[in-house]
Amino acid sequence: MRMVNAITGMPIAAWIAWITMAACVLAGCGESAPSRDVWEEALSAKHTGLAYLYRNDLDGAAGxxxxxxxxxxxxxxGHANRALALLKLQDYEQAAASVDRAVxxxxxxxxxxxxxxDIVAARGDREAALGLLAHAVGHNASDVVLRYKYLxxxxxLRGPDLQEEDALAELQAMLEYEPDNLAVLVELNEILVRLDRWREASAGYRRMAGLLEPVPEDIQTWLDRTLDALDRRDGAEAESSAxxxxxxxxxxxxxxxSRDRLGDPSQQSPPLYDFRTAPPDLEAVAADALVDMAFVDAGDEWMEGNLSEEEQWTDLALADVDGDGRLDLALAGRQGLTVLSNPVDGRETVSSPWSGMDDLVSGDAVFRLVPGDFDNDGDMDMLAAGTSSPRVYHNEGDGTFGLAQTLDxxxxxxxxDSASRVDFDHDGDLDVLASNRSALRFFRHTEGGVFEEATSATGFLESVSGVPGGIAESVSADGVSAGGDSADGNFAVPPAQPLAWGDxxxxxxxxxxxxxxxxxxxxYRNLRQGRWVDWTERFGGIRWGGAKTVAAADFNNDGALDLFMAGSAAEGCRLLWNDNGRRFDGEDTLPAFGDACDGLDAAAVRPFDFDNDGFIDLALAGHSEPGLSGLRLVRNLGNGAFEERADLLPVLLSAIEDVEVGDLDDDGDLDLVLLTEGRPMxxxxxxxxxxxxxKVQLAAALEGSGKNNFYGIGSTIEVNAGSHYxxxxxxxxxxxxxxxxRETADVIRVIWSNGVPQxxxxxxxxxxxxxxxxxxGSCPSLYTWNGDRFVFVTHLMTRSAIGALTETGAPAWPDxxxxYVKIRGDQLRMRDGKFxxxxxxxxxxxxxxxKMELLVVDHPGETDIFVDEKYLPPPYPDLEIHTVTDPRLPxxxxxHHGNDILSALAARDSLYVGDYRLGDFQGVPEMHSITxxxxDLKGAERIHLYLCGWIMPIEPSSNLALSQRNNVAVIPPYLEVPDGRGQWRTVxxxxGFPSGEHKTVFIDLTDLFPADDYRVRLxxxxxxxxxEAFFTVDEPVRNERRITRLSPDTADLHYRGYSREYRTAPYGPFIRDYRVLSGEPQWLPxxxxxxxYGDVTPLLRASxxxxxxxxxxxxxxxxxxxxxxxxxxxxxxxxFVLHTDGWLKEGDLNTAxxxxxxxxxxxxxxDYPYGPESRYPxxxxxxxxxxxYNTRWVSQESFRNALRLHGPGR
Incomplete structure (x- = not known):
């Protein structure tokens, strides 16, 4: 955490700067300070300017x-950031004037x-620019970003004349201020190796290993080889291995x-985010004063007469099980499971039938309820876990629930005694992780809300300290939790919650x-593709042995999930701050909760914002010492401070078995439902x-998608309202x-559980x-100059998908x-003597x-040319140009319905054939065909079929889900012909299939017809x-043509943004309009x-x-x-034909x-990724x-922090 002033919440440096400015004003060394209203207006303009910069709207930013x-x-x-915007606009004179004022x-x-x-360098004086950086470093010695830019x-500037010792000195200076910066240490060690300073290099690599514990296997292999070469004083081997x-x-x-903390010196400087002279509380992160509120016992109006006195319950859950938009109450107990519906104005006892209850109900049954749409059909199902085997109940949609599966x-x-459900493996459906605090079991969703146990393949620990699977030690033989009984000994306190999930x-x-x-x-860190690794030592902070209960939430609104941990009555609780995704730090949070946790053996923790102030508060439930409440309410004050607010609660018993949170009366604030002595309250x-x-509700597509679970469980919602994030x-x-x-929010950004932002x-x-x-994910878009404008042609390199999974779960080809793609002559015209x-x-x-190469194909006007643009597994064929003189329509x-589709296939236009039912997954509909x-082609010697179309791709995460299913398989296109006996024969x-949009598939039908029936079915x-579909008969083997190959004359890499995406027809492909541009980044980098950026011509002339x-x-x-x-x-x-060679890697969360x-x-x-014995040459x-060339470091931080740092913008 950065150092903040305990009163204002401002960074210490900003506080000191403001005090200095205020003293200067009081001493008469400047004009009077702007009013608070003026500063508020300036703050709004700053947020808008930062948002414009992020979206690459430079004129808007400058304004x-x-x-x-x-x-x-x-x-x-204002002056410095305006100068930066003007620099990007290449208005160097105005930029210089503006930055001089800032200086x-x-x-x-x-x-x-x-x-x-940057401005001085852009005007051509790089030596002066370097001198400015040296001057800046002299006044800011601890600024490693500045020092790294200077280096x-x-x-x-110096090139090979720069002495290695000079670079070494700068890196050593950086390490003084960031001794754990692995990126700096790597560079320093490599220089030491080149200088033959064996002993120092060896010590540096051992120091580096200490920062990597546990060291991954491939890194350990080459670390050992480097150290061995250093020990042997083998300079060449040491340098290569290093x-x-x-x-x-x-x-x-x-x-x-570590590398993120050094910035990207290959790019222009980032903007200033923080005012230097603003009042310290202008952007305070503290919560507003508490509104006039309280929690009131509403038992009479909600529960009176709805439950008999004999019924006792062991757990409860809130979920909208009947789909009316209101939270219903599900209860579990020794008598079984039931649901009470919510008509908003009071609870209505409607005990929903549950099948499979006879063997579930027993006198010692203790259950935990976990609601979720396990079969992904748009309604809420239920998982019951406890002293009976876990059961999954499906919501039948008619007010009844059916037992779908008993988990094995x-x-x-x-x-x-505890289970969590989320899309753990990001394949579009909910999985279940269950714990008894001695062992874990991972239940992977397969199909239709059914699960299979898959723990051994995931990396989760199956048992701890030699404790085998079996009845959890936390549950005694009579089914009562070891957490303790209530006063009369009849009611069990459900065990604490030992699982928390999040990114x-x-x-x-x-x-x-x-x-x-x-x-x-x-x-456990998620490695993707259904695998996790123990990351405890790397992330740190969670080894507090007294912890029994854990919950995750962003308590300081910095975009990273923190951890709240609670122990027994004697242990108390603590909050672990997440240091920007690097590690947990709890050293400064031990006293944050005062006595809120004293005397409480917490069984349930619920993060929620009870006063709607935009900061996550806490409700803690469990066993308290006699005379103390079993429910604690903790308010988040912002700035890392909390306070207990017992005054907002009625008098409660000392034993609260559970607490759930939800807006029961739909009035815009969150209510509480407790379980106390087996009774809901x-x-x-x-x-x-x-x-x-x-209130934000997510809804995933139920048909033709399969990318997200229906309610988006596991997604992230970011909200920006003014300066509040x-x-x-x-x-x-x-x-x-x-x-x-604030009455309204400015913007919401959803990061769906498959990683797609919206x-x-x-x-x-x-x-x-x-x-x-x-x-x-699909591949880069090709645009060509048609004499008037740039037009979309197709996508390139769609054959490559390194790191992706196929539908069988196997890795994609690494080739x-x-x-090769065709560009029509009307799509590419000469411009100033160049294409x-x-x-x-x-x-x-x-x-x-x-590689990129343009083939100019000249041919007689009465013919046309095509290339085979289909996908088939490698080896990929070399170029073959097919000529067509007499295309024939079928x-x-x-x-497959028997509909006449000939008119739709008559021309390459916006009419597409696609009348089939979509399936659960994008890219996998029902079986369908065209015939x-x-x-009459009797006597034909050569028959060639040409099909033009496009494919909606299957995403790698969907392929992971498909590999786990038995009820659906991907069937690539196959071609059949009549066999002459009334049947079809596969020939x-x-x-293959079109490898993208507007692609042509060439199929040689020569000698494939066993009878004089020239029908084909695909x-x-x-x-x-x-x-489009057409065919040729007996075309000349080689028509006359002239092919000229052109290598790139110039090639420039730069940032552009995103063209508008649209569809031309209901079954048409996604294409883009190059003229309509958005500069805002759209994907996690x-x-x-x-x-x-800049000239890359030499890189595209050869593979x-x-x-x-x-x-x-x-x-x-x-x-x-x-x-x-x-x-x-x-x-x-x-x-024309454009030849490209290279690879593509999708950002899908299940791409390796x-x-x-x-x-x-x-x-x-x-293979890709390859193992330690294989490497880039x-x-x-x-x-x-x-x-x-590869010097531009791109971090994910700018995207993650876009809403928080750049403000809402307009």
């Missing part, structure tokens, strides 16, 4: 920061001087976090914290709705958001957000794409573009849409070193592992010199190493390429 400078002319931020106001401010150095500029080790480390989270732990009888390391995937009775608590929140509030994880059908004194501007107080139906194309990555992909065409009658088992359950690395929102502008290209002969016409650019692919690799030329 907003000009407003800041006008409102508070003595504040450097006058803050002559030693490192961030201001860094912006000035990078020295290397860039280089490979450094490349491997780029993927490691500890390295990436795979080791004989084993009972669980703790901020990499987009669900991690898990699990508490165990022996105190050996663990944090409602505490109505009166007055919490005096503050603003928001919150981040909440979705754990129920409706997420309640407090807005404090924004909603000016949301209503009750907001339904439906999952967007959009592509998230480079080697892709110009733009290749833009606009989806969630990383592109490794190794005489008839039918779909084409080619007419091509796998025809069948699949891939989501294929066909636009791949982290790592990308190719620096040689020297490629352009770029990703979402970035574009390569490529020109091909046509000055010497002869015109087509008279009567001829011209078309999807979070990072590394490991780098290379030609000839056998370690050659001098390739090392030089990486050092010269």
């Amino acid at each position: 907003s920061f000009e407003s800041v400078a006008r409102l508070v002319p003595g504040e450097p931020l 006058d106001l803050a002559p030693e401010d490192g961030e201001v001087l860094s912006i000035k150095s 990078t500029e020295m290397r860039r 280089g490979i080790l450094g490349n491997l480390l780029v993927v490691d989270p500890a390295y990436r976090a 732990p795979g080791t004989g009888p084993m009972y669980f 703790f390391d901020l990499d987009g995937a669900v991690d898990v914290v699990a508490l165990f009775d022996d105190g050996a608590h663990r944090l 409602v505490l109505r929140n009166d007055g919490g709705n005096a503050n603003g509030w928001l 919150q981040s909440l994880q979705v754990d129920a059908a409706v997420t309640h958001v407090g807005l404090g004194s 924004n909603r501007i000016d949301p209503e107080s009750r907001t339904l957000i439906v999952e967007p139906q959009r592509l998230k 480079a794409a080697n892709d 110009e194309v733009r290749v833009v990555e606009e989806l969630w992909d990383a592109v490794y573009m190794d 005489v008839a065409a039918l779909d 084409l009658d080619l007419g 091509i088992p796998y025809t 069948t699949t359950n891939l989501e294929l849409y066909w636009s 791949f982290e790592g070193y990308r190719t620096r 040689d592992n020297r490629y352009v690395i770029y990703s979402s929102g970035e574009e390569i502008k490529v020109t091909f010199d046509a000055a010497d290209l002869p015109a087509p002969p008279p009567g001829w016409t011209r078309n 190493t999807a979070a990072t650019i590394e490991p780098l692919p290379f030609h000839g690799m056998a 370690d050659e001098a030329g390739l090392r030089a390429y990486r050092n010269a």
Whole structure:
């Protein structure tokens, strides 16, 4: 945590700066300070300007920061940030004037001087720019970002003349201020190796290993080799091994976090985020004063007469089980399970029937209820776990529930007292993790709300300290929890909650914290593809042996999930702050709760915002010492401070078995439902709705998607209202958001559980957000200059999907794409003597573009040319150009319903064939076919079929889900012909399919017809849409043509943004309009070193592992010199073929190493990702390429912090 003033909540540096400014004003050394209203206006303009910068709207940014400078002319931020915007607009003169004013106001401010150095460098004086950075470092010695920029500029300017000792001195200085910075240590160690300083290098690598505990296997392999070479004084081997080790480390989270802290010196300086001279409380993070509110016992109006006195309950849950939008109450007890519906104005006893109850009900049954849509059909089901085997009940939609499955732990009888459900493996459905505090069991969803035990394949610990599976030690033989009985001994306190889930390391995937009775608590990091690793030692902080209960929430509104942990009555509780996804830190939070936890043996913890002030509070329930309440209410004051508010509660018993939170009366504030002595009790929140509030409900697509579970459990909702930011994880059908004194929110950003972001501007107080139906990964878009504008042609390199999973769960092929696509002559025209194309990555992909080549194909005007643009598994074929002189339409065409589709297939237009029922997953509908009658072709020697269409791709996460199912399989297209005996015969088992949009599939039908019946049937359950079908008969083997190959003349890499996406027809593909642009980043970035912006021409001229690395929102502008290209002969016409080679990696959460650019692919690799014995070639030329080109570090932080730091913007 950064140091803050305990009173104001401002950073200490900002507090000191403000005091200095105030003293200056009082001494008469400047104009009078702006009023509070003026500062508020300037704050709003700052937020808008930062949002414009983030969206790459530079004119808007310059205007907003000009407003800041006008409102508070003595504040450097407005002047400096305006200068930065003008620099990006290449208005160097105005930028220089603006930054000079900022320097006058803050002559030693490192961030201001860094912006000035950028402007000076842009005007051509790089030596002066370097001098400015040296001056800045002299006044800001501890600023490692500034020092690293200074070192990078020295290397860039001095080149080989820079002495290694000088670089070493700078790195050593950085380590003095950040001794645990792994990225700095890696660079320093590599220099020590090159200087033959063996002993220092060896000590440095051992120090580095200490920062990596536990050391991953592949890193350990090359670390050992490096140390061995150093011990043997083998300089060449040590340098080679150290280089490979450094490349491997780029993927490691500890390295990436360290590298993030150094910034990206290859780019222009970041803006100033914090005012230097504003009042300390202008952007205070403290909560507002508590509104007039209290929790009132509402038992008479909610429970009177609804439950008999004989009924005793062991757990309760709130969920809308009847789909009317109101929370119902589910109860579990020794008599079974029941649901009471909620008509809002009071509870109505409606005991919903549950099947399978005869063997469930027993005198010793103790249950925990976990609601969730386990079969993903849009209604709430229920999981019951406890001293009977866990059961899953499906909501039948008619007021009844059916027993769907009794979960089998795979080791004989084993009972669980706690379970969590979320889409743990991010494949679009809910999974279950169960605990008895001695063992874990992972139940993976397979199909239709049915689960299979899969713990051994996940990395979760199956048992702790030798305790085998069986009845949990926490539950005694009579079914009463070891947590203790109530006063009369009849009611069990359910065990504490030992599981918490969330994206703790901020990499987009669900991690898990699990508490165990022996105190050996663990944090499991999600490695994707259904695997986790014990990350406890790396993340730290959770080894508090006294912890029995854990809950996760963002308590300080910084976008990272913190952990609340509670122990026994004697142990108390503590809060562990999440340090930006790097580790937990609880050292300064021990006294934060005062006596709120004293004497309480907590069994349930519920984070919630009871006063709607925008800060997460806590309700703690359990056993208290006699005379003390069993329910504690803790208010979050902001700034890391909390206070107990017992005065807001009625008098309660000392034993509260459970507490649940929800807006029962639908009035905008959260009520409480308690379980005390086996009886439910409602505490109505009166007055919490005096503050603003928001209810957000997510709804995933139920058909043709399969990307998210229906309620979006596991998604993240971010809310920005003015300067106030919150981040909440979705754990129920409706997420309640407090807005404090603000009546409305400016913007909501949802990060769905599959990683796809979605924004909603000016949301209503009750907001339904439906999952967007959009592509998230597909390949870069090709745009060409048609003489008037740039037009979308198709997607490129769709054959490659390294790291992805296939529908069988096997990894995708690692081969480079080697892709050829046709560009029609009317799509590409000469511009200033050159052909110009733009290749833009606009989806969630990383592109490794190794080669581009334009083939100019001149041919007689009466013919046309095509290339086979289908996907088939490798080896991918070389180029073959097919010529067509006489295309013929089928005489008839039918779909699988028998409908006439010939008119839809007559031309390559916006009419597509696609009348079939979608399935559970995108890309996998029902089986469907097209049947084409080619007419009488007796005597034909060669028959070639051409089909044009597109495919809706199956995403890697859906492939993971498909690999876990038995009720659906992917059937690639196969082709059948009549066998002459009334049946169909398969003649091509796998025809391939269009590899993207507007792609042509060539199928050779020669000699495939056993009878004089020239019909063909193409069948699949891939989501294929066909636009055109024609065939040729006896075309010449080789028509006359002339092919000229052009290499790139120029190629420039830069940021562009995102073109507008739309569909031309109901069954048409997603295409883009290049003229309509959004500059705002849309996807979580791949982290790592990308190719620096600028000239990349040499990287695209050969397939040689020297490629352009770029990703979402970035574009390569490529020109091909046509000055010497002869015109087509008279009567001829011209078309083109674009050849690209390279790889593509999707950002899908179940793509291997999807979070990072590394490991780098290379030609000839056998797998991706590859193991420690395989590596990107370690050659001098390739090392030089990486050092010269791949210098742009891209972090995920800017995207994660977009709403929090950049404000709402407009």
